[in-house]
Amino acid sequence: xxxxxxxxxxxxxxxxxxxxxxxxxxxxxxxxxxxxxxxxxxxxxxxxxxxxxxxxxxxxxxxxxxxxxxxxxxxxxxxxxxxxxxxxxxxxxxxxxxxxxxxxxxxxxxxxxxxxxxxxxxxxxxxxxxxxxxxxxxxxxxx
Amino acid sequence: xxxxxxxxxxxxxxxxxxxxxxxxxxxxxxxxxxxxxxxxxxxxxxxxxxxxxxxxxxxxxxxxxxxxxxxxxxxxxxxxxxxxxxxxxxxxxxxxxxxxxxxxxxxxxxxxxxxxxxxxxxxxxxxxxxxxxxxxxxxxxxx
DNA sequence: CATATAAAGGATAAAAAAGTCTTTTAATCT
DNA sequence: AGATTAAAAGACTTTTTTATCCTTTATATG
Numbered sequence: 001x002x003x004x005x006x007x008x009x010x011x012x013x014x015x016x017x018x019x020x021x022x023x024x025x026x027x028x029x030x031x032x033x034x035x036x037x038x039x040x041x042x043x044x045x046x047x048x049x050x051x052x053x054x055x056x057x058x059x060x061x062x063x064x065x066x067x068x069x070x071x072x073x074x075x076x077x078x079x080x081x082x083x084x085x086x087x088x089x090x091x092x093x094x095x096x097x098x099x100x101x102x103x104x105x106x107x108x109x110x111x112x113x114x115x116x117x118x119x120x121x122x123x124x125x126x127x128x129x130x131x132x133x134x135x136x137x138x139x140x141x142x143x
Numbered sequence: 144x145x146x147x148x149x150x151x152x153x154x155x156x157x158x159x160x161x162x163x164x165x166x167x168x169x170x171x172x173x174x175x176x177x178x179x180x181x182x183x184x185x186x187x188x189x190x191x192x193x194x195x196x197x198x199x200x201x202x203x204x205x206x207x208x209x210x211x212x213x214x215x216x217x218x219x220x221x222x223x224x225x226x227x228x229x230x231x232x233x234x235x236x237x238x239x240x241x242x243x244x245x246x247x248x249x250x251x252x253x254x255x256x257x258x259x260x261x262x263x264x265x266x267x268x269x270x271x272x273x274x275x276x277x278x279x280x281x282x283x284x285x286x
Numbered sequence: 287c288a289t290a291t292a293a294a295g296g297a298t299a300a301a302a303a304a305g306t307c308t309t310t311t312a313a314t315c316t
Numbered sequence: 317a318g319a320t321t322a323a324a325a326g327a328c329t330t331t332t333t334t335a336t337c338c339t340t341t342a343t344a345t346g
Contacts, residue, residue, distance in 0.1 A: 001144045004304065007237050014249055027322065041305050047324060060313030061321045094150050096285050106157055106273040106282045110264045114257045121253045130249040139249045142239050147334070170292065184335050190294060203343030204291045
C-alpha cells in the first residue's frame with residue numbers, strides 16, 4: 001500500500017509533531033534511534049519533506065527539524081503523494097488502465113469503496129488530527 | 144498493496160479461468176499477449192502457481208495451462224500469499240510491530256476495518272466467484 | 287522411435303528501491 | 317573571525333524486484 005519510504009516519512013513527521021517545537025528542534029539521529037529508521041536514509045527523506053515545506057529545518061548548532069503551525073495542518077496525502085507519487089494509491093488493484101466503476105475489473109468491488117474511503121481520510125486528516133488522537137490516548141507512536 | 148508479480152498471477156489465473164479448459168489449454172505466450180505481461184516472467188509465475196496446484200499444466204504439443212475444478216475453488220488469498228508472502232497484507236500500515244486494535248498506531252483507525260474487510264473477502268472469494276461476476280457482465284477482464 | 291512442442295528449471299541481467307558515505311552550506315557560539 | 321554543529325546535497329553501494337535467456341524434461345503425434 002505504502003512504500004517503506006513513505007512509512008518512514010509519516011512516522012518521522014508524527015514523531016516531530018509529538019516531540020519537537022521551534023524551541024526544541026530534533027535532529028535526524030534522534031528520530032532515527034527510537035523509530036529504527038536508518039539515519040542517512042531518513043535524512044534524505046527529511047530533506048525532501050523540508051524542500052516541500054512539509055517539515056521545517058534549521059542548520060547548525062541547536063538546529064534540527066520541527067513542525068511550524070502551517071506544517072501541522074498538512075494533510076497526510078501530501079506526504080504520501082510526494083514520496084510515492086500520486087498513482088500508487090489511485091491505480092487499480094490489478095493495474096488495469098481502464099478500470100473504473102462503470103467498467104470494473106474482477107477485484108474492483110472488493111476494494112473500490114474500501115480504497116475510496118481510505119483516500120478521503122488521507123485527504124482530510126492533518127498531522128494535527130493525528131496528534132490529537134495520540135494526546136487523547138486513542139493511538140500510539142512506538143517509543 | 145499487491146506486488147506486480149501477484150497482480151500478474153491473479154490476472155493470469157483469471158484469464159485461464161475464463162478462456163481455458165482441460166480440452167483447450169492455453170500457453171504462456173497466449174496469456175502474455177492480451178494481458179501485456181512479459182512472457183518469460185509470466186512463465187516463472189505460472190510455474191510457481193503450478194507447483195502449488197493453483198493452476199494445472201501439461202507439457203508438450205497441445206500442452207499449456209488450464210484450471211481443474213479444484214483449481215477453480217482456490218481462494219484469492221492463496222495466490223497472493225504464495226507470491227507476496229503472508230506478511231505483506233497483514234502488516235500494519237506503518238509497519239509498526241506491536242500495532243493492534245488495543246494499541247493502535249495513529250493510522251490504524253484509518254485502515255483497520257477497511258483492511259480487515261478486504262482480507263476476509265480475499266479469504267472467502269474463489270476464482271469461480273470472480274468468473275461468475277465476469278459471466279454476468281458485472282466485471283471485466285482486459286481483452 | 288524420432289521429432290516437434292511447450293512447460294520446468296537455472297543462471298543471468300536490468301531496473302527500482304533502500305540504504306550509505308563524503309563533501310558542502312548555513313547557522314550558532316565563543 | 318574561527319570553530320563547531322547539523323542539515324543539504326551529491327555520488328555511490330546494496331538489496332529486492334522485475335525481466336530475459338538458455339537448457340532440460342515431459343508429452344503428444346506422425
